[in-house]
Amino acid sequence: MNWQRYIIAFVITGAIFATAFYIANRLDAARVADIQSTQTAISIDILSTETQFELLGSLDCEAISQGQTLSSELSDLASRLSVAEQNLGINNTQVVSLKKQYSLLEIKDYLLMRQISARCRNFQPVYVLYFYSNSGDCPQCTQEGEVLTYLRTTYPDLRVYAFDYNLDLPALKTLIALRRVDDTLPAIVVQNRAVVYGLKDLSAMQKLIPELKTLATTTPEVH
Amino acid sequence: MYIGTLILYACLFLTLYFEVFLLLSFLERRPGVKNARAPRHYPSVAMIVPCYNEERTVAGTIESLLALEYPAEKLSILVVNDGSSDTTGAIARGYAARDPRIVYIEKENGGKYTALNVGIAHTQADIVGCLDADSFVAPDALLEAVKVFEDPTVMAITPAMKVSKPHSMLEVMQAVEYTFGIFLKKMFDNLAAINVLPGPFSLYRREVFERIGPFRHAYNTEDMEIAFRMHRHGLKIANAHTAIVYTTVPCTIPSLLRQRTRWSRGFLENSRDYYYMYFNPRYGHFGVLVLPVALVAFFAGLYSAGFMLYKAVGYVATRVTDALATGIPPHLPAAHLDWYYLNTGMLTFLIITVLSMTLVAILLGSRIAATRLTLKSFFAYFAFFGLLAPLWLARALFGAVLATQRVWR
Structure with a gap:
């Protein structure tokens, strides 16, 4: 051997x-x-x-x-x-x-x-503040992220600001306090309106953001 | 890191270790090239052809034996009809009537090992060979094999097996697998650890059977069991890589699964009978390396396939659930051409390394036995073998655990 x-x-x-x-x-x-x-x-x-x-x-x-x-x-x-x-x-x-x-x-x-x-x-501009968590306490956050990514891809002028709710950052804590966002995630703020909570699917998001109709899309227009 | 992923890393480590070991073995002792030297002497050889319902191929098998470049007076061909219900007997009888080298023996059906034993009992030749009735030898195969027997310590010889006329995707996939097998056999030869004496053209000194007894049923894998038994008795098995035999391979998935389930299950059951050889340095590299690696590879193959299936099903289920929950219409994920988005994890590099070393082994096998492989065959092997192998491994394990009835074909 x-x-x-x-x-x-x-x-x-x-x-x-x-x-x-x-x-x-x-x-x-x-x-x-x-x-x-x-x-x-x-x-x-x-x-x-x-x-x-x-x-x-x-x-x-x-x-x-x-x-x-x-x-x-x-x-x-x-x-x-x-x-x-x-x-x-x-x-x-x-x-x-x-x-x-x-x-x-x-x-x-x-x-x-x-x-x-x-x-x-x-x-x-049309903007969305999106608060999520990836610490395992927000099972719907991934799906909401996909909806917003899809919208962002479809409407390049839509401004999506995504924030990890649990990030230890004083400026973010101040923003959360100012917009009165509680920890029932996912949480979404469209323009300057009130916070909405829970998973909003594509059609719900389109209703929440009527301004989308004014934005150009990446898909060709149908005449 | 999840325990599941850790086990996958362990499987990869073992696979790489084995491949590195074999490549080291190759570098230490490279196979010699074929030469035109004639054998120093020509021992008498009896080729046994066990047949059971082989009417489609038996004539070709006998013709290939008759075409062997070997002194006619030193060669006999024993066609043993194991109770065929088709025209195999008539075909073989016709050849026996025309050529005195051919002896036709008929017996009741009892299984391949009984046919071989009947053939052994009918001959006193120095060398006893077996050739499945669906395989065909190259004209110089016996000359090449006999030269290896010039080493008096060699007790049995395995050939280099190639697939006969591969056409379909399944056949060319097996052609690559057999080429990989040629490399493995030669490296096992370097390590004196050949683990099977396959039905197509394995040759034995007659004294092997006198010393260790005849073939056994051995769960329909008598060719594997006799190799185990020879190692147990310290009898040397060598590989004659220049002795080429062509064999017919299953051309449908069900027949391939049946064949491989029989082989894999035979390995498990023979391993159980010869458990004491595992990790036993007394049996050299066969006991310490080949047997343990083969057994671990059996379960690693099943585990890796299960792990991949679990991940794939999980991914699809998540995508479907997400699509239903989000209402996003089906669309292709964004394509990123940037290197940044490539999967460059450690697992990726290890899988690439394992596949690359497998490719090197196949190419070396191809060079050893001068086999030509096409791109189609490589594609078939790398795309489908990993999908099919877990099926027969699972069936073999299931059959061995539940002791279900064994099926030859």
Whole structure:
């Protein structure tokens, strides 16, 4: 019996496992870096719009509203963050940190958008604040997320701001308190209206957001 | 990490370990290439052809034996009709009347092992070979096999088995599987751990039967049992990878399932009878590596298939439930071309590695026996084998546990 071959095969197999583990981790790290870089770009965009807004006031609403492309960038960031959550886990410290930064960017974009829309009549976006939990206490949140993702894909100008209700972030807690959102999730705020709770399917959401009819869709119009 | 996923990782580790072990074995001792050297001597050879209702193929089998490049006076062919109810007997009798090398023996139906034993009792040849009546030997197969018997310690020989004229998806899938088998057999030969002496063209020194007795019923897997018994008695089995035999394979899924269920169940039941060989260094790599890995692979195959099925059913059920709850019309999920969205988890890399090493083993098998495989056959193997194998594994386990009646075909 040549036991040496058994040991060598074991070492090689272990090395293959270690390599697979290393590559998978490196790619996850690259994903985190990718999200950080996108977040940096978005925060610069927000800062730029804020500065532009302060410089011009309401004098040039056309120029300001044309620069509002952040919604799609935030949406892309959300789907990237979702992949990172799946790979690294929802309790991973890097994921939680990225999520906090993402939520802050959302809040900043939301506030800026509201400021601009108050002064510029040609910029009246349709927006939804969506509060969810992925801690296992909201079985319907995944389904509500799918409804909103579908709406967001169908109506690219619909601005959906999704927030993890349980995220330990003072700014988010303040937003939750201001909008009087309790922990009966999923919770949805459309425009400036009252909070609605529970799963709302596609047709219910379309009724909740009558403004959708004014938005362009990605599907061709039927004449 | 869930316990289910952890077990899957353990299965992958074992599979990789086994593949690495075999590839190391290949690197240590590469199979030699075929050469034109004639055998140093020509022992007398008796080829036994057990037949039961083989009227479609028996003529081809006998013709292939008659075409063997071997001295006529040293070769005899014993066609044993195991109580066929079709025209097998008439066909074989016709050949026996025309060629003195052929002896026709008729007996009541008693199973393949009884036909082989009757054939063994009718010959005094130095080498006794078996050839299923649905298989065909290459003209130089016996010459190549006899050269391996020049090593006096070799007591039995297995050939390189190829699929005869594969056409359908199921047949080409098996052609790849048999090519993988050629690699496995050669590596098991390197390890002195060949686990089966298949019906198509296995050859034995006559003294094997004198020392360890004749074939046994062995749950309709007499070819496996005799290999176990030979290891038990320390008799060496070698692989003659240049001795090529072509065999007919099942061409329908039910017949394939029946055949493989018989093989798999035979393995389980013979393992039970020879349990003491497991992890026993006295039986070399056969006891320490081949038997335990084969048994674990049996259950790992079932577990992995069950795990994948559970995940797939869970996914479909969730999608259907979500679609009903959300009212979202059916649509394709968003396609992301960005690398970011690729599944690059550890499991993905390990599965790719296992499949790649399997592919390497198949290609080496193809090179060892000069087999040509098409893209279609690779597609059939990688797409369907993993779906079909769990079916016969489950049936075999079910049959072995409940001791249901065994079916030959």
